[in-house]
Amino acid sequence: xxxxxxxxxxxxxxxxxxxxxxxxxEYYNPFLFMFRDIAFSSQTEKVELYVSxxxxxxxxxxxxxxxxxxxxxVKSWFIHDYTQDYDFWxxxxxxxxxxxxxxxxxxxxxxxxQLYEVYPDSxxxxx
Amino acid sequence: MVRNFCILSLIMMSVLAYGQQKFTISGxxxxxxxxxxxxxxxxxxxxxxxxxxxxxYGFYSIVTEQPAVELKAxxxxxxxxxxxxxxxxxxxxxxxxxxGLELAEVEVTAAQPLExxxxxxxxxxxxxxxxxLPMFGEPDVLKTMQLLPGVQGGADGRSGLYVRGGSPDQxxxxxxxxxxxYVNHLGGFVxxxxxxxxxxxxxxxxxxxxxxxxxxxxxxxLRMKEGNKKEFHGSYGIGxxxxxxxxxxxxxxxxxxxxxxxxxxxxxLLLRPVTKIAFKHASMGYNFYDFxxxxxxxxxxxxxxxxxxxxxxxxxxxxxxxxxDKIRSNARYIWGNILSTLRWNHIYxxxxxxxxxxxxxxxxxxxxxxxKDGDIKGNNLYATGVNDFGLKADYNWxxxxxxxxxxxxxxxxxxxxxxxxxxxxxxxxxxxxxxxGSQNRTNALNTYVxxxxxxxxxxxxxxxxxxxLANFRVGGKNYFSAEPRFLSNFNFGKAxxxxxxxxxxxxxxxxxxxxxTAFPTDIWLPxxxxxxxxxxxxxxxxxxxxxxxxxxxxxxxxxxxxxxxLVDVKGGVPLVNSLPWEQNVEKNGTGKSKGFEFFLxxxxxxxxxxxxxxxxxxxxxxxxxxxxxxYPFKYDRRHDFSIVxxxxxxxxVDFSATWVYxxxxxxxxxxxxxxxxxxxxxxxxxxxxxxxxxxxxxxxxPGKNWLRMRDYHRLDLGFKFRKERKSRKGRKQERTWTLGVxxxxxxxxxxxYYFSTEYGQINEPVKLFQQSGFPIIPxxxxxVRF
Numbered sequence: 057x058x059x060x061x062x063x064x065x066x067x068x069x070x071x072x073x074x075x076x077x078x079x080x081x082e083y084y085n086p087f088l089f090m091f092r093d094i095a096f097s098s099q100t101e102k103v104e105l106y107v108s109x110x111x112x113x114x115x116x117x118x119x120x121x122x123x124x125x126x127x128x129x130v131k132s133w134f135i136h137d138y139t140q141d142y143d144f145w146x147x148x149x150x151x152x153x154x155x156x157x158x159x160x161x162x163x164x165x166x167x168x169x170q171l172y173e174v175y176p177d178s179x180x181x182x183x
Numbered sequence: 184m185v186r187n188f189c190i191l192s193l194i195m196m197s198v199l200a201y202g203q204q205k206f207t208i209s210g211x212x213x214x215x216x217x218x219x220x221x222x223x224x225x226x227x228x229x230x231x232x233x234x235x236x237x238x239x240y241g242f243y244s245i246v247t248e249q250p251a252v253e254l255k256a257x258x259x260x261x262x263x264x265x266x267x268x269x270x271x272x273x274x275x276x277x278x279x280x281x282x283g284l285e286l287a288e289v290e291v292t293a294a295q296p297l298e299x300x301x302x303x304x305x306x307x308x309x310x311x312x313x314x315x316l317p318m319f320g321e322p323d324v325l326k327t328m329q330l331l332p333g334v335q336g337g338a339d340g341r342s343g344l345y346v347r348g349g350s351p352d353q354x355x356x357x358x359x360x361x362x363x364x365y366v367n368h369l370g371g372f373v374x375x376x377x378x379x380x381x382x383x384x385x386x387x388x389x390x391x392x393x394x395x396x397x398x399x400x401x402x403x404x405l406r407m408k409e410g411n412k413k414e415f416h417g418s419y420g421i422g423x424x425x426x427x428x429x430x431x432x433x434x435x436x437x438x439x440x441x442x443x444x445x446x447x448x449x450x451x452l453l454l455r456p457v458t459k460i461a462f463k464h465a466s467m468g469y470n471f472y473d474f475x476x477x478x479x480x481x482x483x484x485x486x487x488x489x490x491x492x493x494x495x496x497x498x499x500x501x502x503x504x505x506x507x508d509k510i511r512s513n514a515r516y517i518w519g520n521i522l523s524t525l526r527w528n529h530i531y532x533x534x535x536x537x538x539x540x541x542x543x544x545x546x547x548x549x550x551x552x553x554x555k556d557g558d559i560k561g562n563n564l565y566a567t568g569v570n571d572f573g574l575k576a577d578y579n580w581x582x583x584x585x586x587x588x589x590x591x592x593x594x595x596x597x598x599x600x601x602x603x604x605x606x607x608x609x610x611x612x613x614x615x616x617x618x619x620g621s622q623n624r625t626n627a628l629n630t631y632v633x634x635x636x637x638x639x640x641x642x643x644x645x646x647x648x649x650x651x652l653a654n655f656r657v658g659g660k661n662y663f664s665a666e667p668r669f670l671s672n673f674n675f676g677k678a679x680x681x682x683x684x685x686x687x688x689x690x691x692x693x694x695x696x697x698x699x700t701a702f703p704t705d706i707w708l709p710x711x712x713x714x715x716x717x718x719x720x721x722x723x724x725x726x727x728x729x730x731x732x733x734x735x736x737x738x739x740x741x742x743x744x745x746x747x748x749l750v751d752v753k754g755g756v757p758l759v760n761s762l763p764w765e766q767n768v769e770k771n772g773t774g775k776s777k778g779f780e781f782f783l784x785x786x787x788x789x790x791x792x793x794x795x796x797x798x799x800x801x802x803x804x805x806x807x808x809x810x811x812x813x814y815p816f817k818y819d820r821r822h823d824f825s826i827v828x829x830x831x832x833x834x835x836v837d838f839s840a841t842w843v844y845x846x847x848x849x850x851x852x853x854x855x856x857x858x859x860x861x862x863x864x865x866x867x868x869x870x871x872x873x874x875x876x877x878x879x880x881x882x883x884x885p886g887k888n889w890l891r892m893r894d895y896h897r898l899d900l901g902f903k904f905r906k907e908r909k910s911r912k913g914r915k916q917e918r919t920w921t922l923g924v925x926x927x928x929x930x931x932x933x934x935x936y937y938f939s940t941e942y943g944q945i946n947e948p949v950k951l952f953q954q955s956g957f958p959i960i961p962x963x964x965x966x967v968r969f
């Protein structure tokens with residue numbers, strides 16, 4: 057097994073696990089998989105994720121835990137960014153960026169993150 | 184409400200039945216040369232002035248007290264008919280009208296004046312009126328409708344019909360009584376309805392009779408010709424965009440007839456080779472076709488049978504091929520309808536007739552993306568669709584001189600495919616990966632019954648009180664709707680008529696239009712247990728007056744419409760995605776629209792046309808859109824004006840011109856930017872920061888649809904040069920050259936605005952640009968009628 061450190065782009069994330077239903081952001085950013093933990097029934101849940109092709113080497117993965125505000129913000133960022141675009145037929149319906157600042161713009165929110173080195177078929181524990 | 188309505192109806196019926204009259208004259212009104220029944224012909228008897236318009240099958244029925252009467256009939260473009268009759272009992276009397284009208288004969292006493300007609304928010308068009316207008320060199324029904332008050336077509340290149348602040352899915356299109364889902368070909372150049380096959384078109388914007396339901400904003404009732412029962416005839420046309428051929432004739436003279444028509448666009452015959460030459464490795468193609476067919480059979484004087492068929496598809500393809508590298512890809516899109524209708528029209532007696540219809544209609548949309556790179560092949564297939572299969576029956580019962588009952592009901596099974604995804608990869612002929620994402624097929628059962636009671640209590644007052652009871656069953660849940668309909672007419676004779684209408688409608692299907700795809704896509708989906716059907720209530724009041732014996736007609740209307748339980752696709756949601764479709768929409772929206780409409784039409788003579796003006800306002804409100812505040816509907820237009828002018832210049836030369844003006848549609852643009860925190864969606868190394876601060880800008884929108892685009896205006900011109908001559912076999916032929924100019928003064932009308940830098944340079948200041956619609960487009964068409 058190769059040592060981690062060589063980042064391999066192009067791994068598209070997804071999951072068929074009913075506990076972690078994706079937020080449908082893969083269209084805007086396939087390297088990101090966002091889900092809500094509302095279906096978690098206990099402190100520890102075992103869930104499954106897949107990537108688009110066979111992993112032959114180890115690689116890095118980041119787990120984020122977002123506060124509700126940062127979750128909203130990150131999600132709306134990708135849609136906001138994506139809908140700035142236009143094509144031959146029409147402009148996309150613009151989507152405003154989430155903000156929780158009164159009388160101003162921006163975001164006040166928190167998150168935590170952990171970095172993992174991952175091997176094929178490995179099980180990760182995120183606390 | 185329902186109970187009170189039934190009791191009131193029974194009381195009125197019994198009162199009127201008591202005063203039932205002696206004689207009923209009924210029959211069909213037909214074209215003398217083709218035996219084609221005429222819809223909307225006016226028939227009346229004098230001296231008592233009882234009258235009737237023919238129904239969708241050309242049938243009329245008049246009750247009179249007089250034994251000696253003068254029967255009169257008229258229809259636009261036909262010589263009036265008049266005959267004295269002595270009645271000894273009920274009489275079946277079929278009327279044959281001769282085509283061709285001299286100007287002196289315009290004075291048609293039989294024409295039912297506008298003031299007497301019990302209709303509000305309804306406009307009737309004939310195929311002849313549609314064919315007079317220039318458009319893109321192809322006369323078109325929906326383009327003509329967009330020139331009527333209260334109706335808009337959206338921006339150039341859009342293919343919707345927006346009626347009184349409603350969205351395109353809120354229009355019910357019925358071809359020979361069967362719903363049709365997809366009505367416009369790509370870009371809205373032409374609709375699927377070929378005018379050569381149509382006989383009569385009615386657009387209802389309000390005052391809906393109870394027999395119609397299932398949509399919130401409008402009903403378009405299109406009736407196909409039956410075909411010539413006397414002689415074989417046909418036509419063909421060759422235009423810049425498409426070619427068409429229509430054939431009609433008797434299978435058995437006076438009994439059975441057929442009509443078939445086919446049209447195909449041939450842009451692809453040029454487009455594919457031209458794009459192949461222009462781009463080294465890429466090309467594209469687009470085409471559509473329509474096929475119509477109808478067989479009409481008159482078994483006897485009481486029974487008629489019809490089989491109507493329609494099929495049409497749009498096909499779009501993008502192709503990419505690098506032979507030397509063995510890379511090939513293509514994207515193919517196909518979408519369209521199939522429709523079939525089998526009907527039995529039965530005349531029980533002089534007062535009662537019925538129509539029983541068995542129908543099937545299907546709309547489907549598919550896209551297939553294929554890529555081949557060496558030995559690896561990838562295939563992405565997406566499909567969605569809707570199917571309706573149903574049976575319905577409609578009855579007309581002329582119970583008394585001043586009372587007509589219409590009632591009926593229907594049941595249809597609807598099944599929807601919300602979105603089927605099938606992705607596969609094949610390596611060296613071996614399938615290595617396959618993803619099949621299929622959202623469950625949704626089945627629904629649609630049932631309804633209705634009753635309409637049309638009373639003419641006095642010469643100055645008539646009304647139609649109706650009720651429609653509908654139920655939509657889906658996923659074990661029933662959505663029941665009681666829909667009262669009321670329409671009244673106060674006729675003040677020469678002073679005009681005041682009309683009032685109230686309607687309540689339910690719509691259990693929704694069309695989702697996804698933005699940001701390479702072209703418009705229509706996905707039809709049902710209400711589900713989570714998404715209730717849309718509801719609307721409309722109140723309208725109108726004033727109508729005709730001048731010069733019906734030569735001019737004027738309508739003024741005010742309306743107010745409220746809609747609730749609306750859905751809209753969430754912004755930025757792509758067409759193909761993994762979420763259940765219910766999660767891709769905003770739910771429980773409301774809509775409000777109100778407006779004033781003015782319509783003045785000149786119907787007869789060498790000069791015809793109309794002037795229409797609309798003032799309107801339409802808003803939408805969704806909890807999670809625009810911070811929960813109301814915003815203007817995407818196609819909210821404050822002022823809309825159009826002039827249609829047709830002039831017979833010489834005996835064989837017609838000229839037509841249309842000019843349209845509309846104030847700007849709303850749009851959303853940012854009016855400021857700020858430096859925002861950007862999540863780093865693509866990580867190069869494990870040491871990258873997850874968020875970047877201070878590099879990226881976020882846009883500030885003051886509100887949804889807060890800005891208005893430039894005003895829209897456009898002039899279209901058309902000339903028709905007709906020549907009659909005899910063919911070698913001695914048959915009469917009419918050859919027509921149609922020359923047209925779309926957007927004659929090349930107005931740059933806005934489709935959308937966007938910010939960009941000049942020539943795409945990053946360091947240049949950002950400027951506002953406009954994507955304009957269609958420029959000046961000349962057209963030419965040659966057609967022959969034989």
